[in-house]
Structure formats: C-alpha cells, structure tokens
Amino acid sequence: MATEPPTSDPAQDAPEVTGPRHAAAGLPAVQRSLRMAHRQMGVRRTARTLFRVNQKEGFDCPGCAWPEADKRHRAEFCENGVKAIAEEATERRVTPAFFAEHGVADLAGRSGYWLGQQGRITHPMYLADGATHYEPVSWERAFDIIAGELQGLASPDEAVFYTSGRTSNEAAFLYQLFAREFGTNNLPDCSNMCHESSGSALGETIGVGKGSVLLEDIHQADLIIVAGQNPGTNHPRMLSALEKAKQSGARIITVNPLPEAGLERFRNPQTPRGLAGPGTALTDLFLQIRLGGDQALFRALNRLVIETEGAVDETFVREHTHGYEQFATAARTADRDETLRATGLDPADIDRALEMVLGSQRIIVCWAMGLTQHKHAVPTIKEIVNFLLLRGNIGRPGAGVCPVRGHSNVQGDRTMGIFERPAPALLDAIEREFGFAPPREHGLDVVRSIRALRDGNAKVFVAMGGNFVSATPDTDVTEAAMRRARLTVHVSTKLNRSHVVTGARALILPTLGRSDRDIQHSGPQFVTVEDSMGMVHASRGRLEPASDQLLSEPAIVCRLARRTLGERSSTPWEEFEKDYRRIRERISRVIPGFDDFESRVSRPGGFALAHAPRDERRFPTATGKANFTAAPVEYPRVPEGRLLLQTMRSHDQYNTTIYGLDDHYRGIKGGRRVVLVNPDDARTLGLADGDRTDIVSEWTDGTERRAPGFRVVHYPTARGCAAAYYPETNVLVPLDHVADTSNTPVSKSLVVRLESTAP
Ligand SMILES: Nc1nc2c(c(=O)[nH]1)N[C@H]1C(S)=C(S)[C@@H](COP(=O)(O)OP(=O)(O)OC[C@H]3O[C@@H](n4cnc5c(=O)[nH]c(N)nc54)[C@H](O)[C@@H]3O)O[C@H]1N2
Ligand SMILES: Nc1nc2c(c(=O)[nH]1)N[C@H]1C(S)=C(S)[C@@H](COP(=O)(O)OP(=O)(O)OC[C@H]3O[C@@H](n4cnc5c(=O)[nH]c(N)nc54)[C@H](O)[C@@H]3O)O[C@H]1N2
Ligand SMILES: [Mo]
Numbered sequence: 001m002a003t004e005p006p007t008s009d010p011a012q013d014a015p016e017v018t019g020p021r022h023a024a025a026g027l028p029a030v031q032r033s034l035r036m037a038h039r040q041m042g043v044r045r046t047a048r049t050l051f052r053v054n055q056k057e058g059f060d061c062p063g064c065a066w067p068e069a070d071k072r073h074r075a076e077f078c079e080n081g082v083k084a085i086a087e088e089a090t091e092r093r094v095t096p097a098f099f100a101e102h103g104v105a106d107l108a109g110r111s112g113y114w115l116g117q118q119g120r121i122t123h124p125m126y127l128a129d130g131a132t133h134y135e136p137v138s139w140e141r142a143f144d145i146i147a148g149e150l151q152g153l154a155s156p157d158e159a160v161f162y163t164s165g166r167t168s169n170e171a172a173f174l175y176q177l178f179a180r181e182f183g184t185n186n187l188p189d190c191s192n193m194c195h196e197s198s199g200s201a202l203g204e205t206i207g208v209g210k211g212s213v214l215l216e217d218i219h220q221a222d223l224i225i226v227a228g229q230n231p232g233t234n235h236p237r238m239l240s241a242l243e244k245a246k247q248s249g250a251r252i253i254t255v256n257p258l259p260e261a262g263l264e265r266f267r268n269p270q271t272p273r274g275l276a277g278p279g280t281a282l283t284d285l286f287l288q289i290r291l292g293g294d295q296a297l298f299r300a301l302n303r304l305v306i307e308t309e310g311a312v313d314e315t316f317v318r319e320h321t322h323g324y325e326q327f328a329t330a331a332r333t334a335d336r337d338e339t340l341r342a343t344g345l346d347p348a349d350i351d352r353a354l355e356m357v358l359g360s361q362r363i364i365v366c367w368a369m370g371l372t373q374h375k376h377a378v379p380t381i382k383e384i385v386n387f388l389l390l391r392g393n394i395g396r397p398g399a400g401v402c403p404v405r406g407h408s409n410v411q412g413d414r415t416m417g418i419f420e421r422p423a424p425a426l427l428d429a430i431e432r433e434f435g436f437a438p439p440r441e442h443g444l445d446v447v448r449s450i451r452a453l454r455d456g457n458a459k460v461f462v463a464m465g466g467n468f469v470s471a472t473p474d475t476d477v478t479e480a481a482m483r484r485a486r487l488t489v490h491v492s493t494k495l496n497r498s499h500v501v502t503g504a505r506a507l508i509l510p511t512l513g514r515s516d517r518d519i520q521h522s523g524p525q526f527v528t529v530e531d532s533m534g535m536v537h538a539s540r541g542r543l544e545p546a547s548d549q550l551l552s553e554p555a556i557v558c559r560l561a562r563r564t565l566g567e568r569s570s571t572p573w574e575e576f577e578k579d580y581r582r583i584r585e586r587i588s589r590v591i592p593g594f595d596d597f598e599s600r601v602s603r604p605g606g607f608a609l610a611h612a613p614r615d616e617r618r619f620p621t622a623t624g625k626a627n628f629t630a631a632p633v634e635y636p637r638v639p640e641g642r643l644l645l646q647t648m649r650s651h652d653q654y655n656t657t658i659y660g661l662d663d664h665y666r667g668i669k670g671g672r673r674v675v676l677v678n679p680d681d682a683r684t685l686g687l688a689d690g691d692r693t694d695i696v697s698e699w700t701d702g703t704e705r706r707a708p709g710f711r712v713v714h715y716p717t718a719r720g721c722a723a724a725y726y727p728e729t730n731v732l733v734p735l736d737h738v739a740d741t742s743n744t745p746v747s748k749s750l751v752v753r754l755e756s757t758a759p
Contacts, residue, residue, distance in 0.1 A: 012671075013670075013671035013672060013673045013709075014670050014671050015661075015668050015669065015670050015671030015672070015673065015674050015711050015713070016668075016669045016670045016671075017667060017668055017669075017674075017689070017690075017711075017713050018667035018668075018669070019667045020259060020261060020665065020666055020667055020715070020716065021261040021664070021665045021666075021667060022261055022264050022265060023261060023264060023265035023266065023267055023279055024232035024236070024239065024261045024262035024264075024265070024266055024267070024665055025078075025079065025232070025236065025239060025262070025266055025267050025268065025269055025274070025279075026267030026268075026269055026274060026275060026279065027267075027269060027275050027276070029078075029079040029236075029269065029664075030079065030269050032079060032662075032664070033078075033079040033080070033082035033083055033086075034046070034082070036082070036083055036086050036659065036660065037049075037050070037082050037083075037085070037086040039086075040086040040087065040089070040090035040091065040092065041086055041089050041090060041091055042091060045089065045091065045543070046086075048542075048543075049085060049089050049515060049543060050077060050082065050085065052515075052542060053077040053081060053085060054068045054077060054081075056537075056604035056605055057540065057604075058539075058540065058542075059514045059515050059539045059540055059541045059542070060408055060409075060514060060529045060537070060539035061077055061081040061084065061085065061408060061514075062084050062085065062088055062166055062408050062513065062514045062515070063077075063078070063080055063081035063083075063084040063085075063408060063654070064080075064081075064234060064235045064237075064404075064405075064406065064407075064408060064532075065165075065235075065404070065405035065406060065407060065408050065409070065410060065411060065531050065532040066235045066237045066238050066241075066404065066531065066532060067214075067215050067531040067532060067533045067535050068237075068531075068535075068537075068605075069215060069240075069241075070215075070605060077237075078236035078237050079236060080233065080234075080236055080651070080654075081236070081237070083652075083654070083659045084654055085515060087116065087494065087654070087657060087659065088120075088493060088494075088513040088514065088515055089513075089515045089543055090119050090120060091119070092117070092118060092119025092120065093119045093120055093122050093546060093547070094118045094119050094120065094121045094122065094494075094495050095122050095123065095547075096122075096123050096125070096135070096136040098118065099125055099133060099134040099135070099136075100133060100135075102133075103132045103133045104127060104131075104132060104133065104134065104500050104502070105132065107495075107499070107500040108497075108500040108501065111658075112467075112470060112496060112497055112656055112657075112658055112727070113658035113661075115494075115495045115496055115497065115499075115500075116494055116495065116496065116657050116658060118494075118495055119494070119546075120493060120494060120510070120513075120546035120547075121492060121493065121494065121495060121508060121510040121546070122510060122546050122547035122549060122550070123136045123510060123547065123549045124136065124137050124138070124139055124142045124507065124508065124509050124510060124549065125137060125507070125508040126141070126142065126145070126505070126506070126507055127502060127505060127506040127507070128505060129504045129505050134499075134506075134508065137507070139549075139551065139559065142507050142509060143559055143560055143563040143564075144563065145487070145505065145507065146460075146462070146487065146489055146507065146560060146563070146564070147560070147563040147564040149459075149460050149486055149487040149505075150182065150460055150564050151564065153459060153460065155183075156182050156183030156184040156439070157183075157184045157186060157439075157443070157458075158457065158458055158459045158460065159179075159182070159184055159186060159458065159459070159460040159461075159462065160186045160188065160444060160449045160452065160453070160458045160460070160461050160462070161175065161178075161179045161184070161186060161187050161188075161462050161464070162187075162188050162189065162446075162449070162461070162462065162463040162464065162466060162468055163175060163187065163188075163189040163190070163413055163418045163463075163464045163465065163466070164189070164190045164407060164463070164464065164465035164466025164467075165189070165190050165191070165194075165405075165406060165407020165408065165409055165410025165413055165465075165466075166407055166408055166409060166465050166513075166514070167409060167413055167418075167464050167465055167553060168409060168412075168527035168528060168529060168539070168553065168554075169409065169412045169413075169415070169416050169527065169528045169529060169530065169536070169587065170527050170528065170553075170554050170580050170583045170584065170587075171464065171527070171552075171553035171554045171557060172409070172412065172413040172416040172417070172418050172464075173416040173417065173583060173586070173587050173590075173591070174554055174557040174558065174561070174573075174576060174583060175187075175418065175464055175553075175557050176416060176417040176418050176419075177417075177430065177434070177561075177571065178557055178560065178561040178564075178565075180427075180430060180436075180438040180439060181434070181436050181438070181561070181565055181569055181571060182561075182564060182565065183439055184439060184443055185419075185420055185421070185422060185438075185439055185441065185442055185443030186420060186443035186444045186449065186458070187417075187418050187419060187420050187443055188420055188443075188444055188445045188446040188448075188449045189410070189413060189414070189418050189419075189446075190406070190407060190410060190446075190466055190471065191410055191413070191414055191418075192420075192445040192446035192447070192742075192743065192744060193373075193446055193471060193472065193744055193745055193747075194369070194372065194405075194406050194407075194410065194744070195368075195372055195403050195405055195406070195410070196372070196445075196739075196742040196743065196744045197371070197372040197373075197374075197377035197378050197380075197381060197739050197741075197742040197744050198367075198371075198372055198381055198403035199414070199742070200378050200741045200742040201377075201378045201379075201380075201381035201382045201385065202381070202385070202401060202403070204382070204621065204622075204627060204629070205382055205385040205621070205626060205627045205628075205629060206385060206394060206401070206613045206619055206621065206626050206627075207612065207613065207618075207619045207620035207621040207626075208611055208612060208613055208620065209414075210403075210411065210534055210611065211400065211401055211402045211403050211404075211532060211533060211534070212394055212395065212400035212401050212402075212611060212613050212614040213364055213399070213400040213401070213402045213533065213614070214533050214534075214535075214608065214614075215241060215533060216397070217362075217364060217397060217398050217399065217400060218241045218242070218244075218245055218364060218402070219241065219244050219245055219248060220245075220248070220362060220397050220398035221245055221250050221362045221363065221364045221398040221399065222249060222250050222251065222360045222361055222362050222363075222398065223250065223251050223252075223253070223356055223357065223359075223360035223362070223363045223364075224242065224245060224250055224251075224252050224253075224363075224364050224365075224366060225252075225253045225254075225255065225363070225364070225365045225366070226242075226252065226253070226254050226255070226256075226263060226366045226367075227254075227255035227256070227294055227365060227366070227367045227370065227371055227384075228255065228256065228294065228367045228368055228369065228370020228371040228372075228748075229256075229366060229367055229368035229369070229370060229404055230256070230258075230260045230262065230263075230368075230370075230648070230649070231262055231263065231366075231404070232260055232261055232262010232263060232266075232651075232665060233260075233262060233649060233650075233651045233665065234368065234406070234649060235368075235404055236262070238366075238404065239262055239266040239268070239282070240266075240268055240270070242266070242282050243266050243268055243274075243280045243282070246280055246281075246282060247280070251284040251285075251356055251360070252282050252283050252284055252285075253283070253284065253285045253286075253287060253353055253356060254282075254283040254285070254286050254287065255287045255289050255294060255297065256286075256287075256288065256289065256370065257288060257289055257290060257291055257646070257717050257718035257721045257723070258676075258715075258716075258717050258718075258723060259286065259288070259716055260665065261665035261666075262282075262665065263282050263283050263286075264281070264282065264283055265278075265279050265280065265281050265282060266279050266280050266282055267279030267280075268280070284356070285349070285352055285353060285356060287343075287345055287349055287350075287353060288344070288345070288718050289343050289344060289345060289718060290342065290343055290344035290635075290644070290718050290719070290720055290721055291374075291636065291644045291646055291718070291720075291721045291748060291749050292342075292374050292375075292376070292635050292636040292644065292748070292749045293342045293343035293344060293345075293635055294343075294370075294371055294380050294383075294384075295342075295376055295379055295380040295383045295631075295633055295634060295635065296334075296338065296339050296342035296343050296633050296635055297339070297342075297343045297345065297350070298380070298383040298384055298386070298387045299331060299334045299339070299383055299633050300334050300336070300339040300343075300350055301350070301353060301354060301357060301387060302327075302331045302334070302383070302386055302387055302390060303331045303332060303334040304350075304354045305354070305357065305358070305387075305390050305391065306328050306331055306332065306390065307332070308354075308358060311358055311390075311391065312390050312391065313390065313391050313392035315392075316389070316391075316392030317389065317390070317392075320389075320392075320395075320617055320619065320625055320626055321389055321625050321626045321627070321628055322621075322623040322624075322625040322626070322627050322628065323623075323627050323628035323629065323630070324628050326628070326630050327386060327628035327629065327630045329630070330630035330632075331386075331630070334633070338633070341635075342633070342635035344718050344719055344720065357391075361398075362393065362396070362397065362398030362399045363388065363391065363393045363399055364393075364398070364399060364400055364401075364402050365384050365387070365388060365401060365402065366402040366403075366404055367381070367384070367402070367403055367404065368403070368404045368406070369406075369648070369747070369748065370646070370748060371384075372403075372739070372742075372744060373739070373744055373745065373746055373747040373748040373749075374636075374739060374746055374748055374749050375634070375636070375737070375738075375739055375740060375746050375749065376631075376634035376635070376739070376740065377739040377740075377742060377744060378739060378740055378741045378742055379629070379631035379632075379634065379740075381403075382629045382631060383629075383631070384401065385401065385626070385629075386628050386629065388400065388401060389626055389628060394613055394614075394617075394626065395613050395614060395615075395616070395617035396617075400613075400614060402532075402533075403532070404532055405531075405532040406655075408514075408529060408531070409529040409530060411530050411531070411532060411534070412528070412529050412530030412536070415530055415591060415593075415609070416587070416591060417430075417590075417591070420442055420443035420444055420445050420448075421442045421443070422438075424440070425592075426590070426591075427440060429589075429590045429591075430590060433586060433589050433590050434570075434571055434586075435570060436569075436570075436571075444458070445743050446472060446743075446745075447472075447473075447735060447736075447738055447743050447745065448743070449461075450472060450474075450477065450478050450481050450735055451481075451735070453481035453482060453484055453485055454477060454480065454481035454484065456484060458485070459485055459486045459487075460485065460486060460487045460488075460489075460503075461482065461485050461487070461488045461489070461503065462488075462489040462491075463488075463489065463490045463491065463492075463498065464491050464553065464557075465491060465492065465493075465553075466498070467496040467497060467498045467655070467656040467657075468482070468498050469482055469497055469498045469501045470496065470497045470498065470656040470727045470730070471655060471656050471727065471730075472730065472745070473730055473733035473734065473735055473737075473745040473747070474705075474730070474731070474733060474734055474735040475727075475730045475731040476731060477735050478735070479501045482498075482501050482502065482503065483501065483502070483503065484503070485502075485503030485504070486503055486504050486505065487503050487504070487505045487506070487507070488502045488503040488505075488506045488507075489506070489507045489509065490506075490507070490508050490509065491509045491511050491553060491556055492508055492509070492510065492511065493510070493511060493512075493513045494657070495508075496656060496657070497656070509551070509556055510546070510547070510549065510550050510551075511550060511551060511552065511553050511556060512541065512545055512550050512551070512552045512553070513541070514539055514541055515541045515542070515543050516541040516543050516544075516545045516546075516550070517541050517542050517543060517544065517545060518541060518552045520552070520555070520577060520578055520579065520580070521577070521578035521579065522578050522579035522581075524540070525552070525579075525580045526538045526539060526540040526580070527539055527554075527580065528584070528597075528601050528606075530609065533608075534608055534609040534611055535605075535606055535607070535608050535609075536594075536600075536601060536606050536607055536608075536609060537601065537605060537606025537607075538601050538602065538606060554576065554577060554580060554583065555577045558573040558574065558576050558577035559573075559577070561573045562574065581598055584597045584598050584601070585597075585598070593609045593610050613626070636749045636751070638720055638751055639751070641685065641753065642698065642751050642752060642753050643677065643681060643685075643720060643721065643722040643751075643752055643753075643754065644720060644721050644722065644749055644750070644751060644752075645675070645695065645697070645721075645722045645723065645724060645729070645732070645749075645750040645751075645752045646721065646722070646723050646724075646747070646748040646749065646750075647723075647724060647725065647726040647727075647729040647730065647732070647733070647747045647748065647750070648723055648724075648725065648726060648748075649725070649726065650662075650663035650666070650668070650672065650725050651663045651664045651665055651666070652664070653725075655726075655727075656727050658672070663725075666715070668713065671711070672725050672728060673709055673710045673711060673728060674710060674711050674712075674713045674724065674725070675693065675695055675710040675711070675712055675713065675722055675723070675724045675754065676713050676715035676717055676722060676723040676724070677712055677713070677714060677715065677717070677722050677754070678714075678715070678716065678717050678718065678719050678720070678721065678722075679714040679715075679716075680719060681719060681720060681722075682712060682714055685754060686756075687712045687754060687756065688712065689712060689713060689714040690711060690712065691711070691712040691756055692709065692710070692711060692712075692756065692757045693710055693712055693754040693755055693756050693757060694706050694707065694708045694709065694710070694754070694755045694757055695707045695710055695724065695729065695732060695752050695754060696732075696752060696753050696754075696755055697732035697733070697734075697750045697751065697752045698751050698752065698753065699734055699737065699751075701734075701736075703734065705731055705732045705733075705734065706731070706732075707724075707728060707729050707731050707732055708757070709757070710724065710754075712754070722752065722754075726747065729750075730747075732750050732752065733745050733746065733747055733750060
C-alpha cells in the first residue's frame with residue numbers, strides 16, 4: 001500500500017468549506033496578496049519589488065508564462081504573481097544553522113508547505129554518505145564531488161539532468177550544452193509532465209510545437225474557447241485579455257468539469273468598474289464536460305461543421321491542408337450517443353456551441369493541463385487543430401491555437417535545446433559552433449528517468465530547479481528510485497522535499513532567483529526568457545541576494561562544466577560566466593530565430609520569434625501542409641461505483657510550492673486533503689459532505705494505490721467526476737500510465753473508489 005508524502009500535514013489538515021465563488025480578482029485579491037507579501041518581505045521591500053515586475057526595465061514575473069501587454073500598467077502583476085514573488089523575495093533564511101538544527105529525518109517528516117515557508121537557502125550544503133545532517137560545503141568542493149561522480153560513471157547516459165521551467169534562456173542553453181558535451185541527451189524537464197502533449201500534437205499537425213497567437217489576437221478574436229484551464233488561479237493576467245476581448249464583442253465558451261470562478265466573472269483591479277463595481281461576465285456558454293470528454297466534443301462539433309453547407313473554408317483546406325478527405329470520412333461517423341456518453345453534455349449545449357462557432361469568423365482555442373494530462377491527450381489536441389483548420393482559423397489575425405504554458409520560461413528552455421529528443425539540426429549546429437560531436441541517441445524523459453533510477457541504470461541526478469520527487473507520479477516508486485542514486489544535486493532557491501529524499505550523497509546548490517541582482521566580472525547582467533506566445537525579452541533582478549554565497553544558474557553550470565570536462569572542453573565556460581552577452585552571441589548562431597539577439601532583446605519589450613504558420617500560413621510538417629488527422633475517439637471508461645479523479649492546483653500554491661491553505665474561489669480553507677464530488681454521485685455512493693475517505697486508484701493491471709484521510713466536499717463538478725489537489729494525490733498516479741506519444745503522466749484521469757473511514 002502506498003504511503004503518503006507529507007506535503008500537507010494530515011494531522012493539522014482541517015478544511016473549512018464555504019462553497020464556490022462566482023467572480024475572481026477585484027480588491028480583495030489585491031489585499032490578500034499584499035498581506036502575504038508584507039509577511040514575507042516587509043512593507044518597503046514589497047513596494048520596491050512589485051513595481052519592477054514585468055516592467056520593461058524590470059524582471060519577468062516568476063509566476064506564469066502569460067505574456068505582458070505592450071502598454072504596461074504601473075502595476076503589471078496579479079495576485080498569484082505577487083505570491084510567487086513574495087516566496088522568492090522573502091526575508092526568511094535557511095542557513096547552515098538551520099541544517100544543523102534539523103536533520104534530514106526531521107525534515108523528511110515535515111510538510112512541503114512547512115519546508116517552503118522556511119525561506120531562501122543561503123549556502124551550498126552537502127549530505128555525506130550515511131550522514132544525518134547537511135553540512136556547509138565550499139563551492140569548490142561541491143563541484144569536485146559532482147565532477148568525481150560524473151567522471152566515475154561507466155557511461156554518460158548514467159547521469160540525468162532535469163530542468164524546471166524557471167531557468168533562463170542563458171542558463172538553459174549552457175546546461176544542455178554541458179550535458180551534451182559530457183555525452184548525454186538525458187535532459188528531462190517539467191514540460192514532460194506539462195505541455196508535452198501539446199508540443200507532440202502541434203508539431204505533427206502544424207509543424208511548430210508552440211501556440212500560434214499573440215496577445216493582440218486574443219483581443220481581436222470573436223470566439224475564444226477555454227478548455228481545460230483555470231486562468232483565474234493559474235494565469236490571472238489572462239483574465240484582463242479575455243475582458244478586453246469581451247469588450248470588443250468576443251464571446252467565450254468554457255469547457256471544464258468545474259465551474260471556475262475566474263471564468264465566470266472578472267473584477268479587474270486596474271479599472272474602477274472592476275475594483276468596486278460588478279466587473280465583467282466572461283463565459284457565455286459553459287460546457288460542463290466529463291473529464292477526458294474533449295476529443296469527443298470537438299469531433300462532434302467537427303462533424304456538424306462538415307455537414308453544414310458552406311461552413312468549411314474550402315479554399316484554405318485545399319491550399320494549405322493535407323488529409324481532409326480521410327478526416328471527414330472519420331468525422332461523419334461520429335456517433336451522437338457516444339458523444340453524449342463521453343462528454344456528459346446536453347445535446348442542446350452542443351447545438352448552442354455549434355451556432356456560436358458558425359457565427360464566428362476568428363476563433364482561438366486556449367487550453368492547459370485539463371487537456372494535456374490524459375491518455376488520449378495528443379489526439380484530443382489534434383482534434384482541436386482539425387476544428388480550427390476546418391474554418392481556416394490558423395494563420396490569420398484573431399485566430400489560432402493557444403496552449404497556455406505553465407512555468408514562466410518553460411517554452412524558452414525547450415527553444416534553447418532542453419529536450420531529450422533533440423532535432424538533428426540542433427545537434428549539427430552545436431557541432432559546428434563548438435567543435436564537439438554531441439550524442440545522437442535520444443535521452444530519457446521524466447518517466448523514463450525514474451525507471452532508469454529505479455532499475456539502477458541512472459546513478460547521478462542533477463536538477464536545475466524544480467521539485468522532482470513531489471512533481472512526478474507514483475511518489476513511493478519515485479522516492480525509492482531517487483534513494484538508489486549515488487548522488488543527487490539540486491540547484492535551488494527554496495527548500496523542498498527533493499532535498500530530503502536523496503541519493504547516497506546529496507548537494508543543495510543555492511542560486512539567484514529572477515528578482516535578485518546578478519553581478520559578474522563584466523558588471524550587472526540580465527537574462528532572457530520566452531513567454532507562452534513566443535515573445536523573448538530581458539529580465540533584470542535588482543534585489544540584494546539572500547547571501548553572498550549564492551551563484552547564478554549560468555555561473556553554476558560554467559563552473560561545473562569546467563571542473564567536469566576540464567581540458568577535454570574547448571568551450572569558453574569562463575568567458576560565458578563573466579559576461580552573458582557571450583552566451584547570447586552563441587545562442588544567436590545556434591538557435592534559429594535568434595539572429596542579432598543582443599540588440600533585438602535590448603529593445604524595450606523584446607521581440608517576437610518567427611512562427612511560420614502564424615506569420616505566413618506556412619506549415620513546416622512532413623507533408624508541407626497543415627495535417628488533418630483522424631484518430632479514433634477515446635474517452636475514459638469508469639466502472640460502476642467508481643469516479644474519475646483529476647489532480648489539480650488550489651488557488652494558494654505554485655505546483656509543489658504551497659503558499660497557504662486558502663483555495664479562495666472554491667471556498668475551501670484551512671486544509672488541502674479534500675475530494676470534491678458531485679452531490680448526486682456522493683448520495684449514490686452514500687457519502688455525506690464532511691465524511692472521511694481514503695482515495696484508492698484502481699488500474700487495469702490490477703494494482704491499487706491509496707491516499708488516506710480526505711474530507712468529502714459536495715461540489716458542483718460534472719457527474720461521475722471528482723477532483724483533489726496535487727501533489728498530495730501523486731501517490732495515486734502510476735508511473736506507467738502515460739499519455740500516448742507524449743509520455744505525460746495521466747494526472748487528470750484516475751479511476752478511483754472512495755473508501756469511507758471512521759469519522
Ligand atoms: N498560481 C499558480 N499559477 C500557476 C501554477 C500554479 O501552480 N499556481 N502552475 C503553473 C503551471 S506549471 C501550469 S502547467 C499551469 C497550469 O494551469 P491549469 O491547467 O489551469 O492548472 P490545473 O489546476 O491543473 O487546472 C486544470 C483545469 O482544467 C480542468 N480540467 C481537468 N480535466 C479536464 C478535462 O478532462 N477536460 C476539460 N475540459 N477540463 C479539465 C480543471 O477543472 C481545471 O480547471 O499554471 C501555471 N501557473
Ligand atoms: N498529479 C499531478 N502532478 C503534476 C501536475 C498535475 O497537474 N498533477 N502538474 C505537472 C506540471 S504541469 C509541472 S510543470 C510539474 C512541476 O514540476 P517542477 O517544475 O519540478 O516543480 P515546482 O514545484 O514548480 O518546483 C519548485 C521548486 O523550484 C525551485 N525554484 C524556484 N525558483 C527557482 C529558480 O529561479 N531557480 C532554481 N534553480 N530553482 C528555483 C524551488 O526550490 C522550488 O522548491 O509538476 C507536474 N506534476
Ligand atoms: Mo506545468
């Protein structure tokens with residue numbers, strides 16, 4: 001039976017439930033975030049910091065990847081961005097004295113929330129083989145330890161280099177360069193658990209694995225479909241863009257099993273009407289879909305479009321697409337009863353959606369984890385591409401695909417070559433520029449890395465940011481896998497569970513965050529990032545770092561590379577560390593689209609990367625056209641007496657970082673161990689609101705996994721569906737249950753039963 005990682009403290013978990021809200025943001029949101037900022041940073045530091053967020057001369061918000069508008073407000077941040085910044089710019093410190101007081105066993109018994117609340121890590125720390133406590137270590141010695149372990153491996157492929165999505169372009173470029181010069185493509189990243197399905201689907205169908213819209217397109221669309229995304233919590237600045245679109249006449253369809261407050265109504269704190277008045281109603285049509293029903297929904301809409309005289313943009317289809325006939329044949333067989341079973345929707349809702357689609361000239365579909373973390377995520381997103389292609393909604397203003405990315409630079413990290421399956425063209429460019437032969441075999445993604453660690457095939461694990469053991473599936477398996485490593489290394493800003501579930505030896509390397517000043521030999525440095533819409537811009541931190549022992553991420557990679565590769569490498573690591581312009585020079589020669597990088601990124605606001613489908617309706621796919629695809633429709637089947645569970649974020653967390661215990665818009669406070677169940681399902685299952693249950697996931701291979709001690713909350717989610725927070729429920733997700741093609745863990749569709757326990 002699975003045990004529970006102490007992400008939230010079961011003993012102290014006492015959720016109070018007041019029911020869902022129906023509007024987001026407004027003055028209370030600003031007040032909530034300022035209270036937290038004052039607690040972490042004090043009043044003066046708060047004011048100094050917040051007015052630099054997302055300004056042209058300031059730093060990029062470490063919150064989400066939503067782009068900044070060209071015309072900036074004085075306060076270009078949101079409630080949850082403020083929380084992300086307060087977490088990073090906190091004045092609390094985790095010092096060597098802290099580690100002397102708290103041994104690893106002690107820390108391993110603390111909740112993730114508690115660990116995060118202790119503050120910024122100030123010194124490099126080392127956990128020796130068999131030691132009970134981390135001890136301070138010099139940077140020199142830390143790099144010696146890592147280099148020693150790496151050099152001792154039988155093959156470079158026994159090392160794994162993970163990246164989380166806050167890492168800057170400069171650091172990411174150096175990190176992949178180092179891994180490849182060392183000799184491996186084992187570069188898993190958080191994308192593997194996030195938008196990998198989007199990249200897979202878009203790459204094959206439109207030829208570019210990124211979204212095809214800019215912020216202006218959102219403002220100009222006349223229909224925006226938001227499917228599987230909760231922007232009120234996870235991309236709050238997106239609500240301003242949706243509001244603006246509405247004010248120009250756009251309509252919004254929301255597709256979600258949950259009624260999310262942020263999509264119902266938005267009170268924009270930057271306008272008088274939003275601050276004190278009623279705000280703007282956003283959603284015109286709410287399709288309360290069953291988990292995993294989206295492919296069936298879009299297939300049904302596609303059939304209806306095809307069958308409507310004159311609805312297909314035939315010129316576009318003829319000139320720019322491939323595979324229409326085959327797709328249309330498959331779509332015509334879409335079965336109405338099956339659609340209703342898969343989606344749980346009312347036929348009238350589908351008709352109303354069709355009417356809105358046919359009445360619109362410029363359609364954008366936005367999505368996030370609600371679509372990407374399913375077994376059939378890739379075909380689902382391909383069906384959305386089919387949907388947009390049918391009416392020519394890719395490659396013109398106000399229309400396109402809009403996967404909304406998570407981490408603030410997760411898209412940029414991929415652009416810089418953080419990918420376990422690099423394109424040959426990237427490797428050729430690296431070889432030309434740096435004169436070594438990078439490995440050509442594909443490396444390990446997240447799930448495969450865990451298997452390799454579990455099976456003893458990977459022995460050294462290095463993480464550039466993130467919290468690998470808490471973010472990944474099958475917590476028990478993953479933790480056991482990590483403990484088999486010889487050495488685990490984390491480049492981190494804050495303490496987390498991955499620092500206490502370690503290999504035989506472990507290192508914590510403390511680094512600068514986005515808001516911190518970065519001064520190197522040639523003077524103050526800036527780094528660059530790419531947002532969800534392919535805009536690249538500079539980010540300059542100004543705060544005094546948490547201690548004089550911190551090194552920047554680029555500096556850490558450069559020193560590690562020099563120490564590990566030694567004479568073998570002719571890469572000028574020392575020059576790179578001294579002056580990040582030298583890194584950007586190389587990026588401009590290796591990564592397509594970055595010509596003249598330094599001067600373009602020095603312009604206020606930065607520049608937009610080219611995107612062939614968006615800019616010129618050119619589709620660089622295998623067929624040279626945009627591809628229709630005709631995958632069979634799939635949806636999760638749920639046996640009698642079982643529910644389908646999604647694992648999602650509360651309003652008060654950033655992935656595995658728990659800010660607090662207030663999921664404000666869902667009206668759940670003071671605890672996180674809740675399972676949201678439709679009241680009708682709950683009655684059928686004999687579960688009263690407030691009952692205690694274990695959540696048990698059941699898999700076709702006959703295995704079960706258990707997360708104990710959840711409070712049942714009657715909540716208006718779609719019938720047959722349930723919801724609980726991540727990462728408490730990651731124990732329930734089996735390592736081997738992943739999306740086809742993208743290999744992303746299926747965190748949004750777990751078949752579960754709820755087992756009542758004594759009150
Ligand atoms: N404040 C804050 N901001 C964040 C993050 C954070 O943790 N906190 N995380 C960042 C990261 S890395 C990411 S990837 C993004 C995540 O942003 P989201 O994807 O918005 O995050 P989730 O909480 O996973 O929410 C999934 C949403 O999809 C819905 N959903 C679930 N399953 C389905 C389905 O089968 N079909 C449909 N149509 N809907 C479904 C859920 O009800 C929920 O509204 O946010 C980023 N921004
Ligand atoms: N069940 C379930 N599992 C999921 C998901 C889900 O919806 N459900 N979502 C998945 C998704 S979308 C994602 S993206 C992953 C997230 O996986 P990760 O990216 O690995 O996790 P985070 O919680 O974002 O990482 C937080 C840690 O990053 C470090 N950090 C913060 N800022 C910096 C910085 O500037 N530099 C460095 N070096 N370190 C920094 C801090 O030490 C902090 O503790 O989780 C995935 N896991
Ligand atoms: Mo993500």
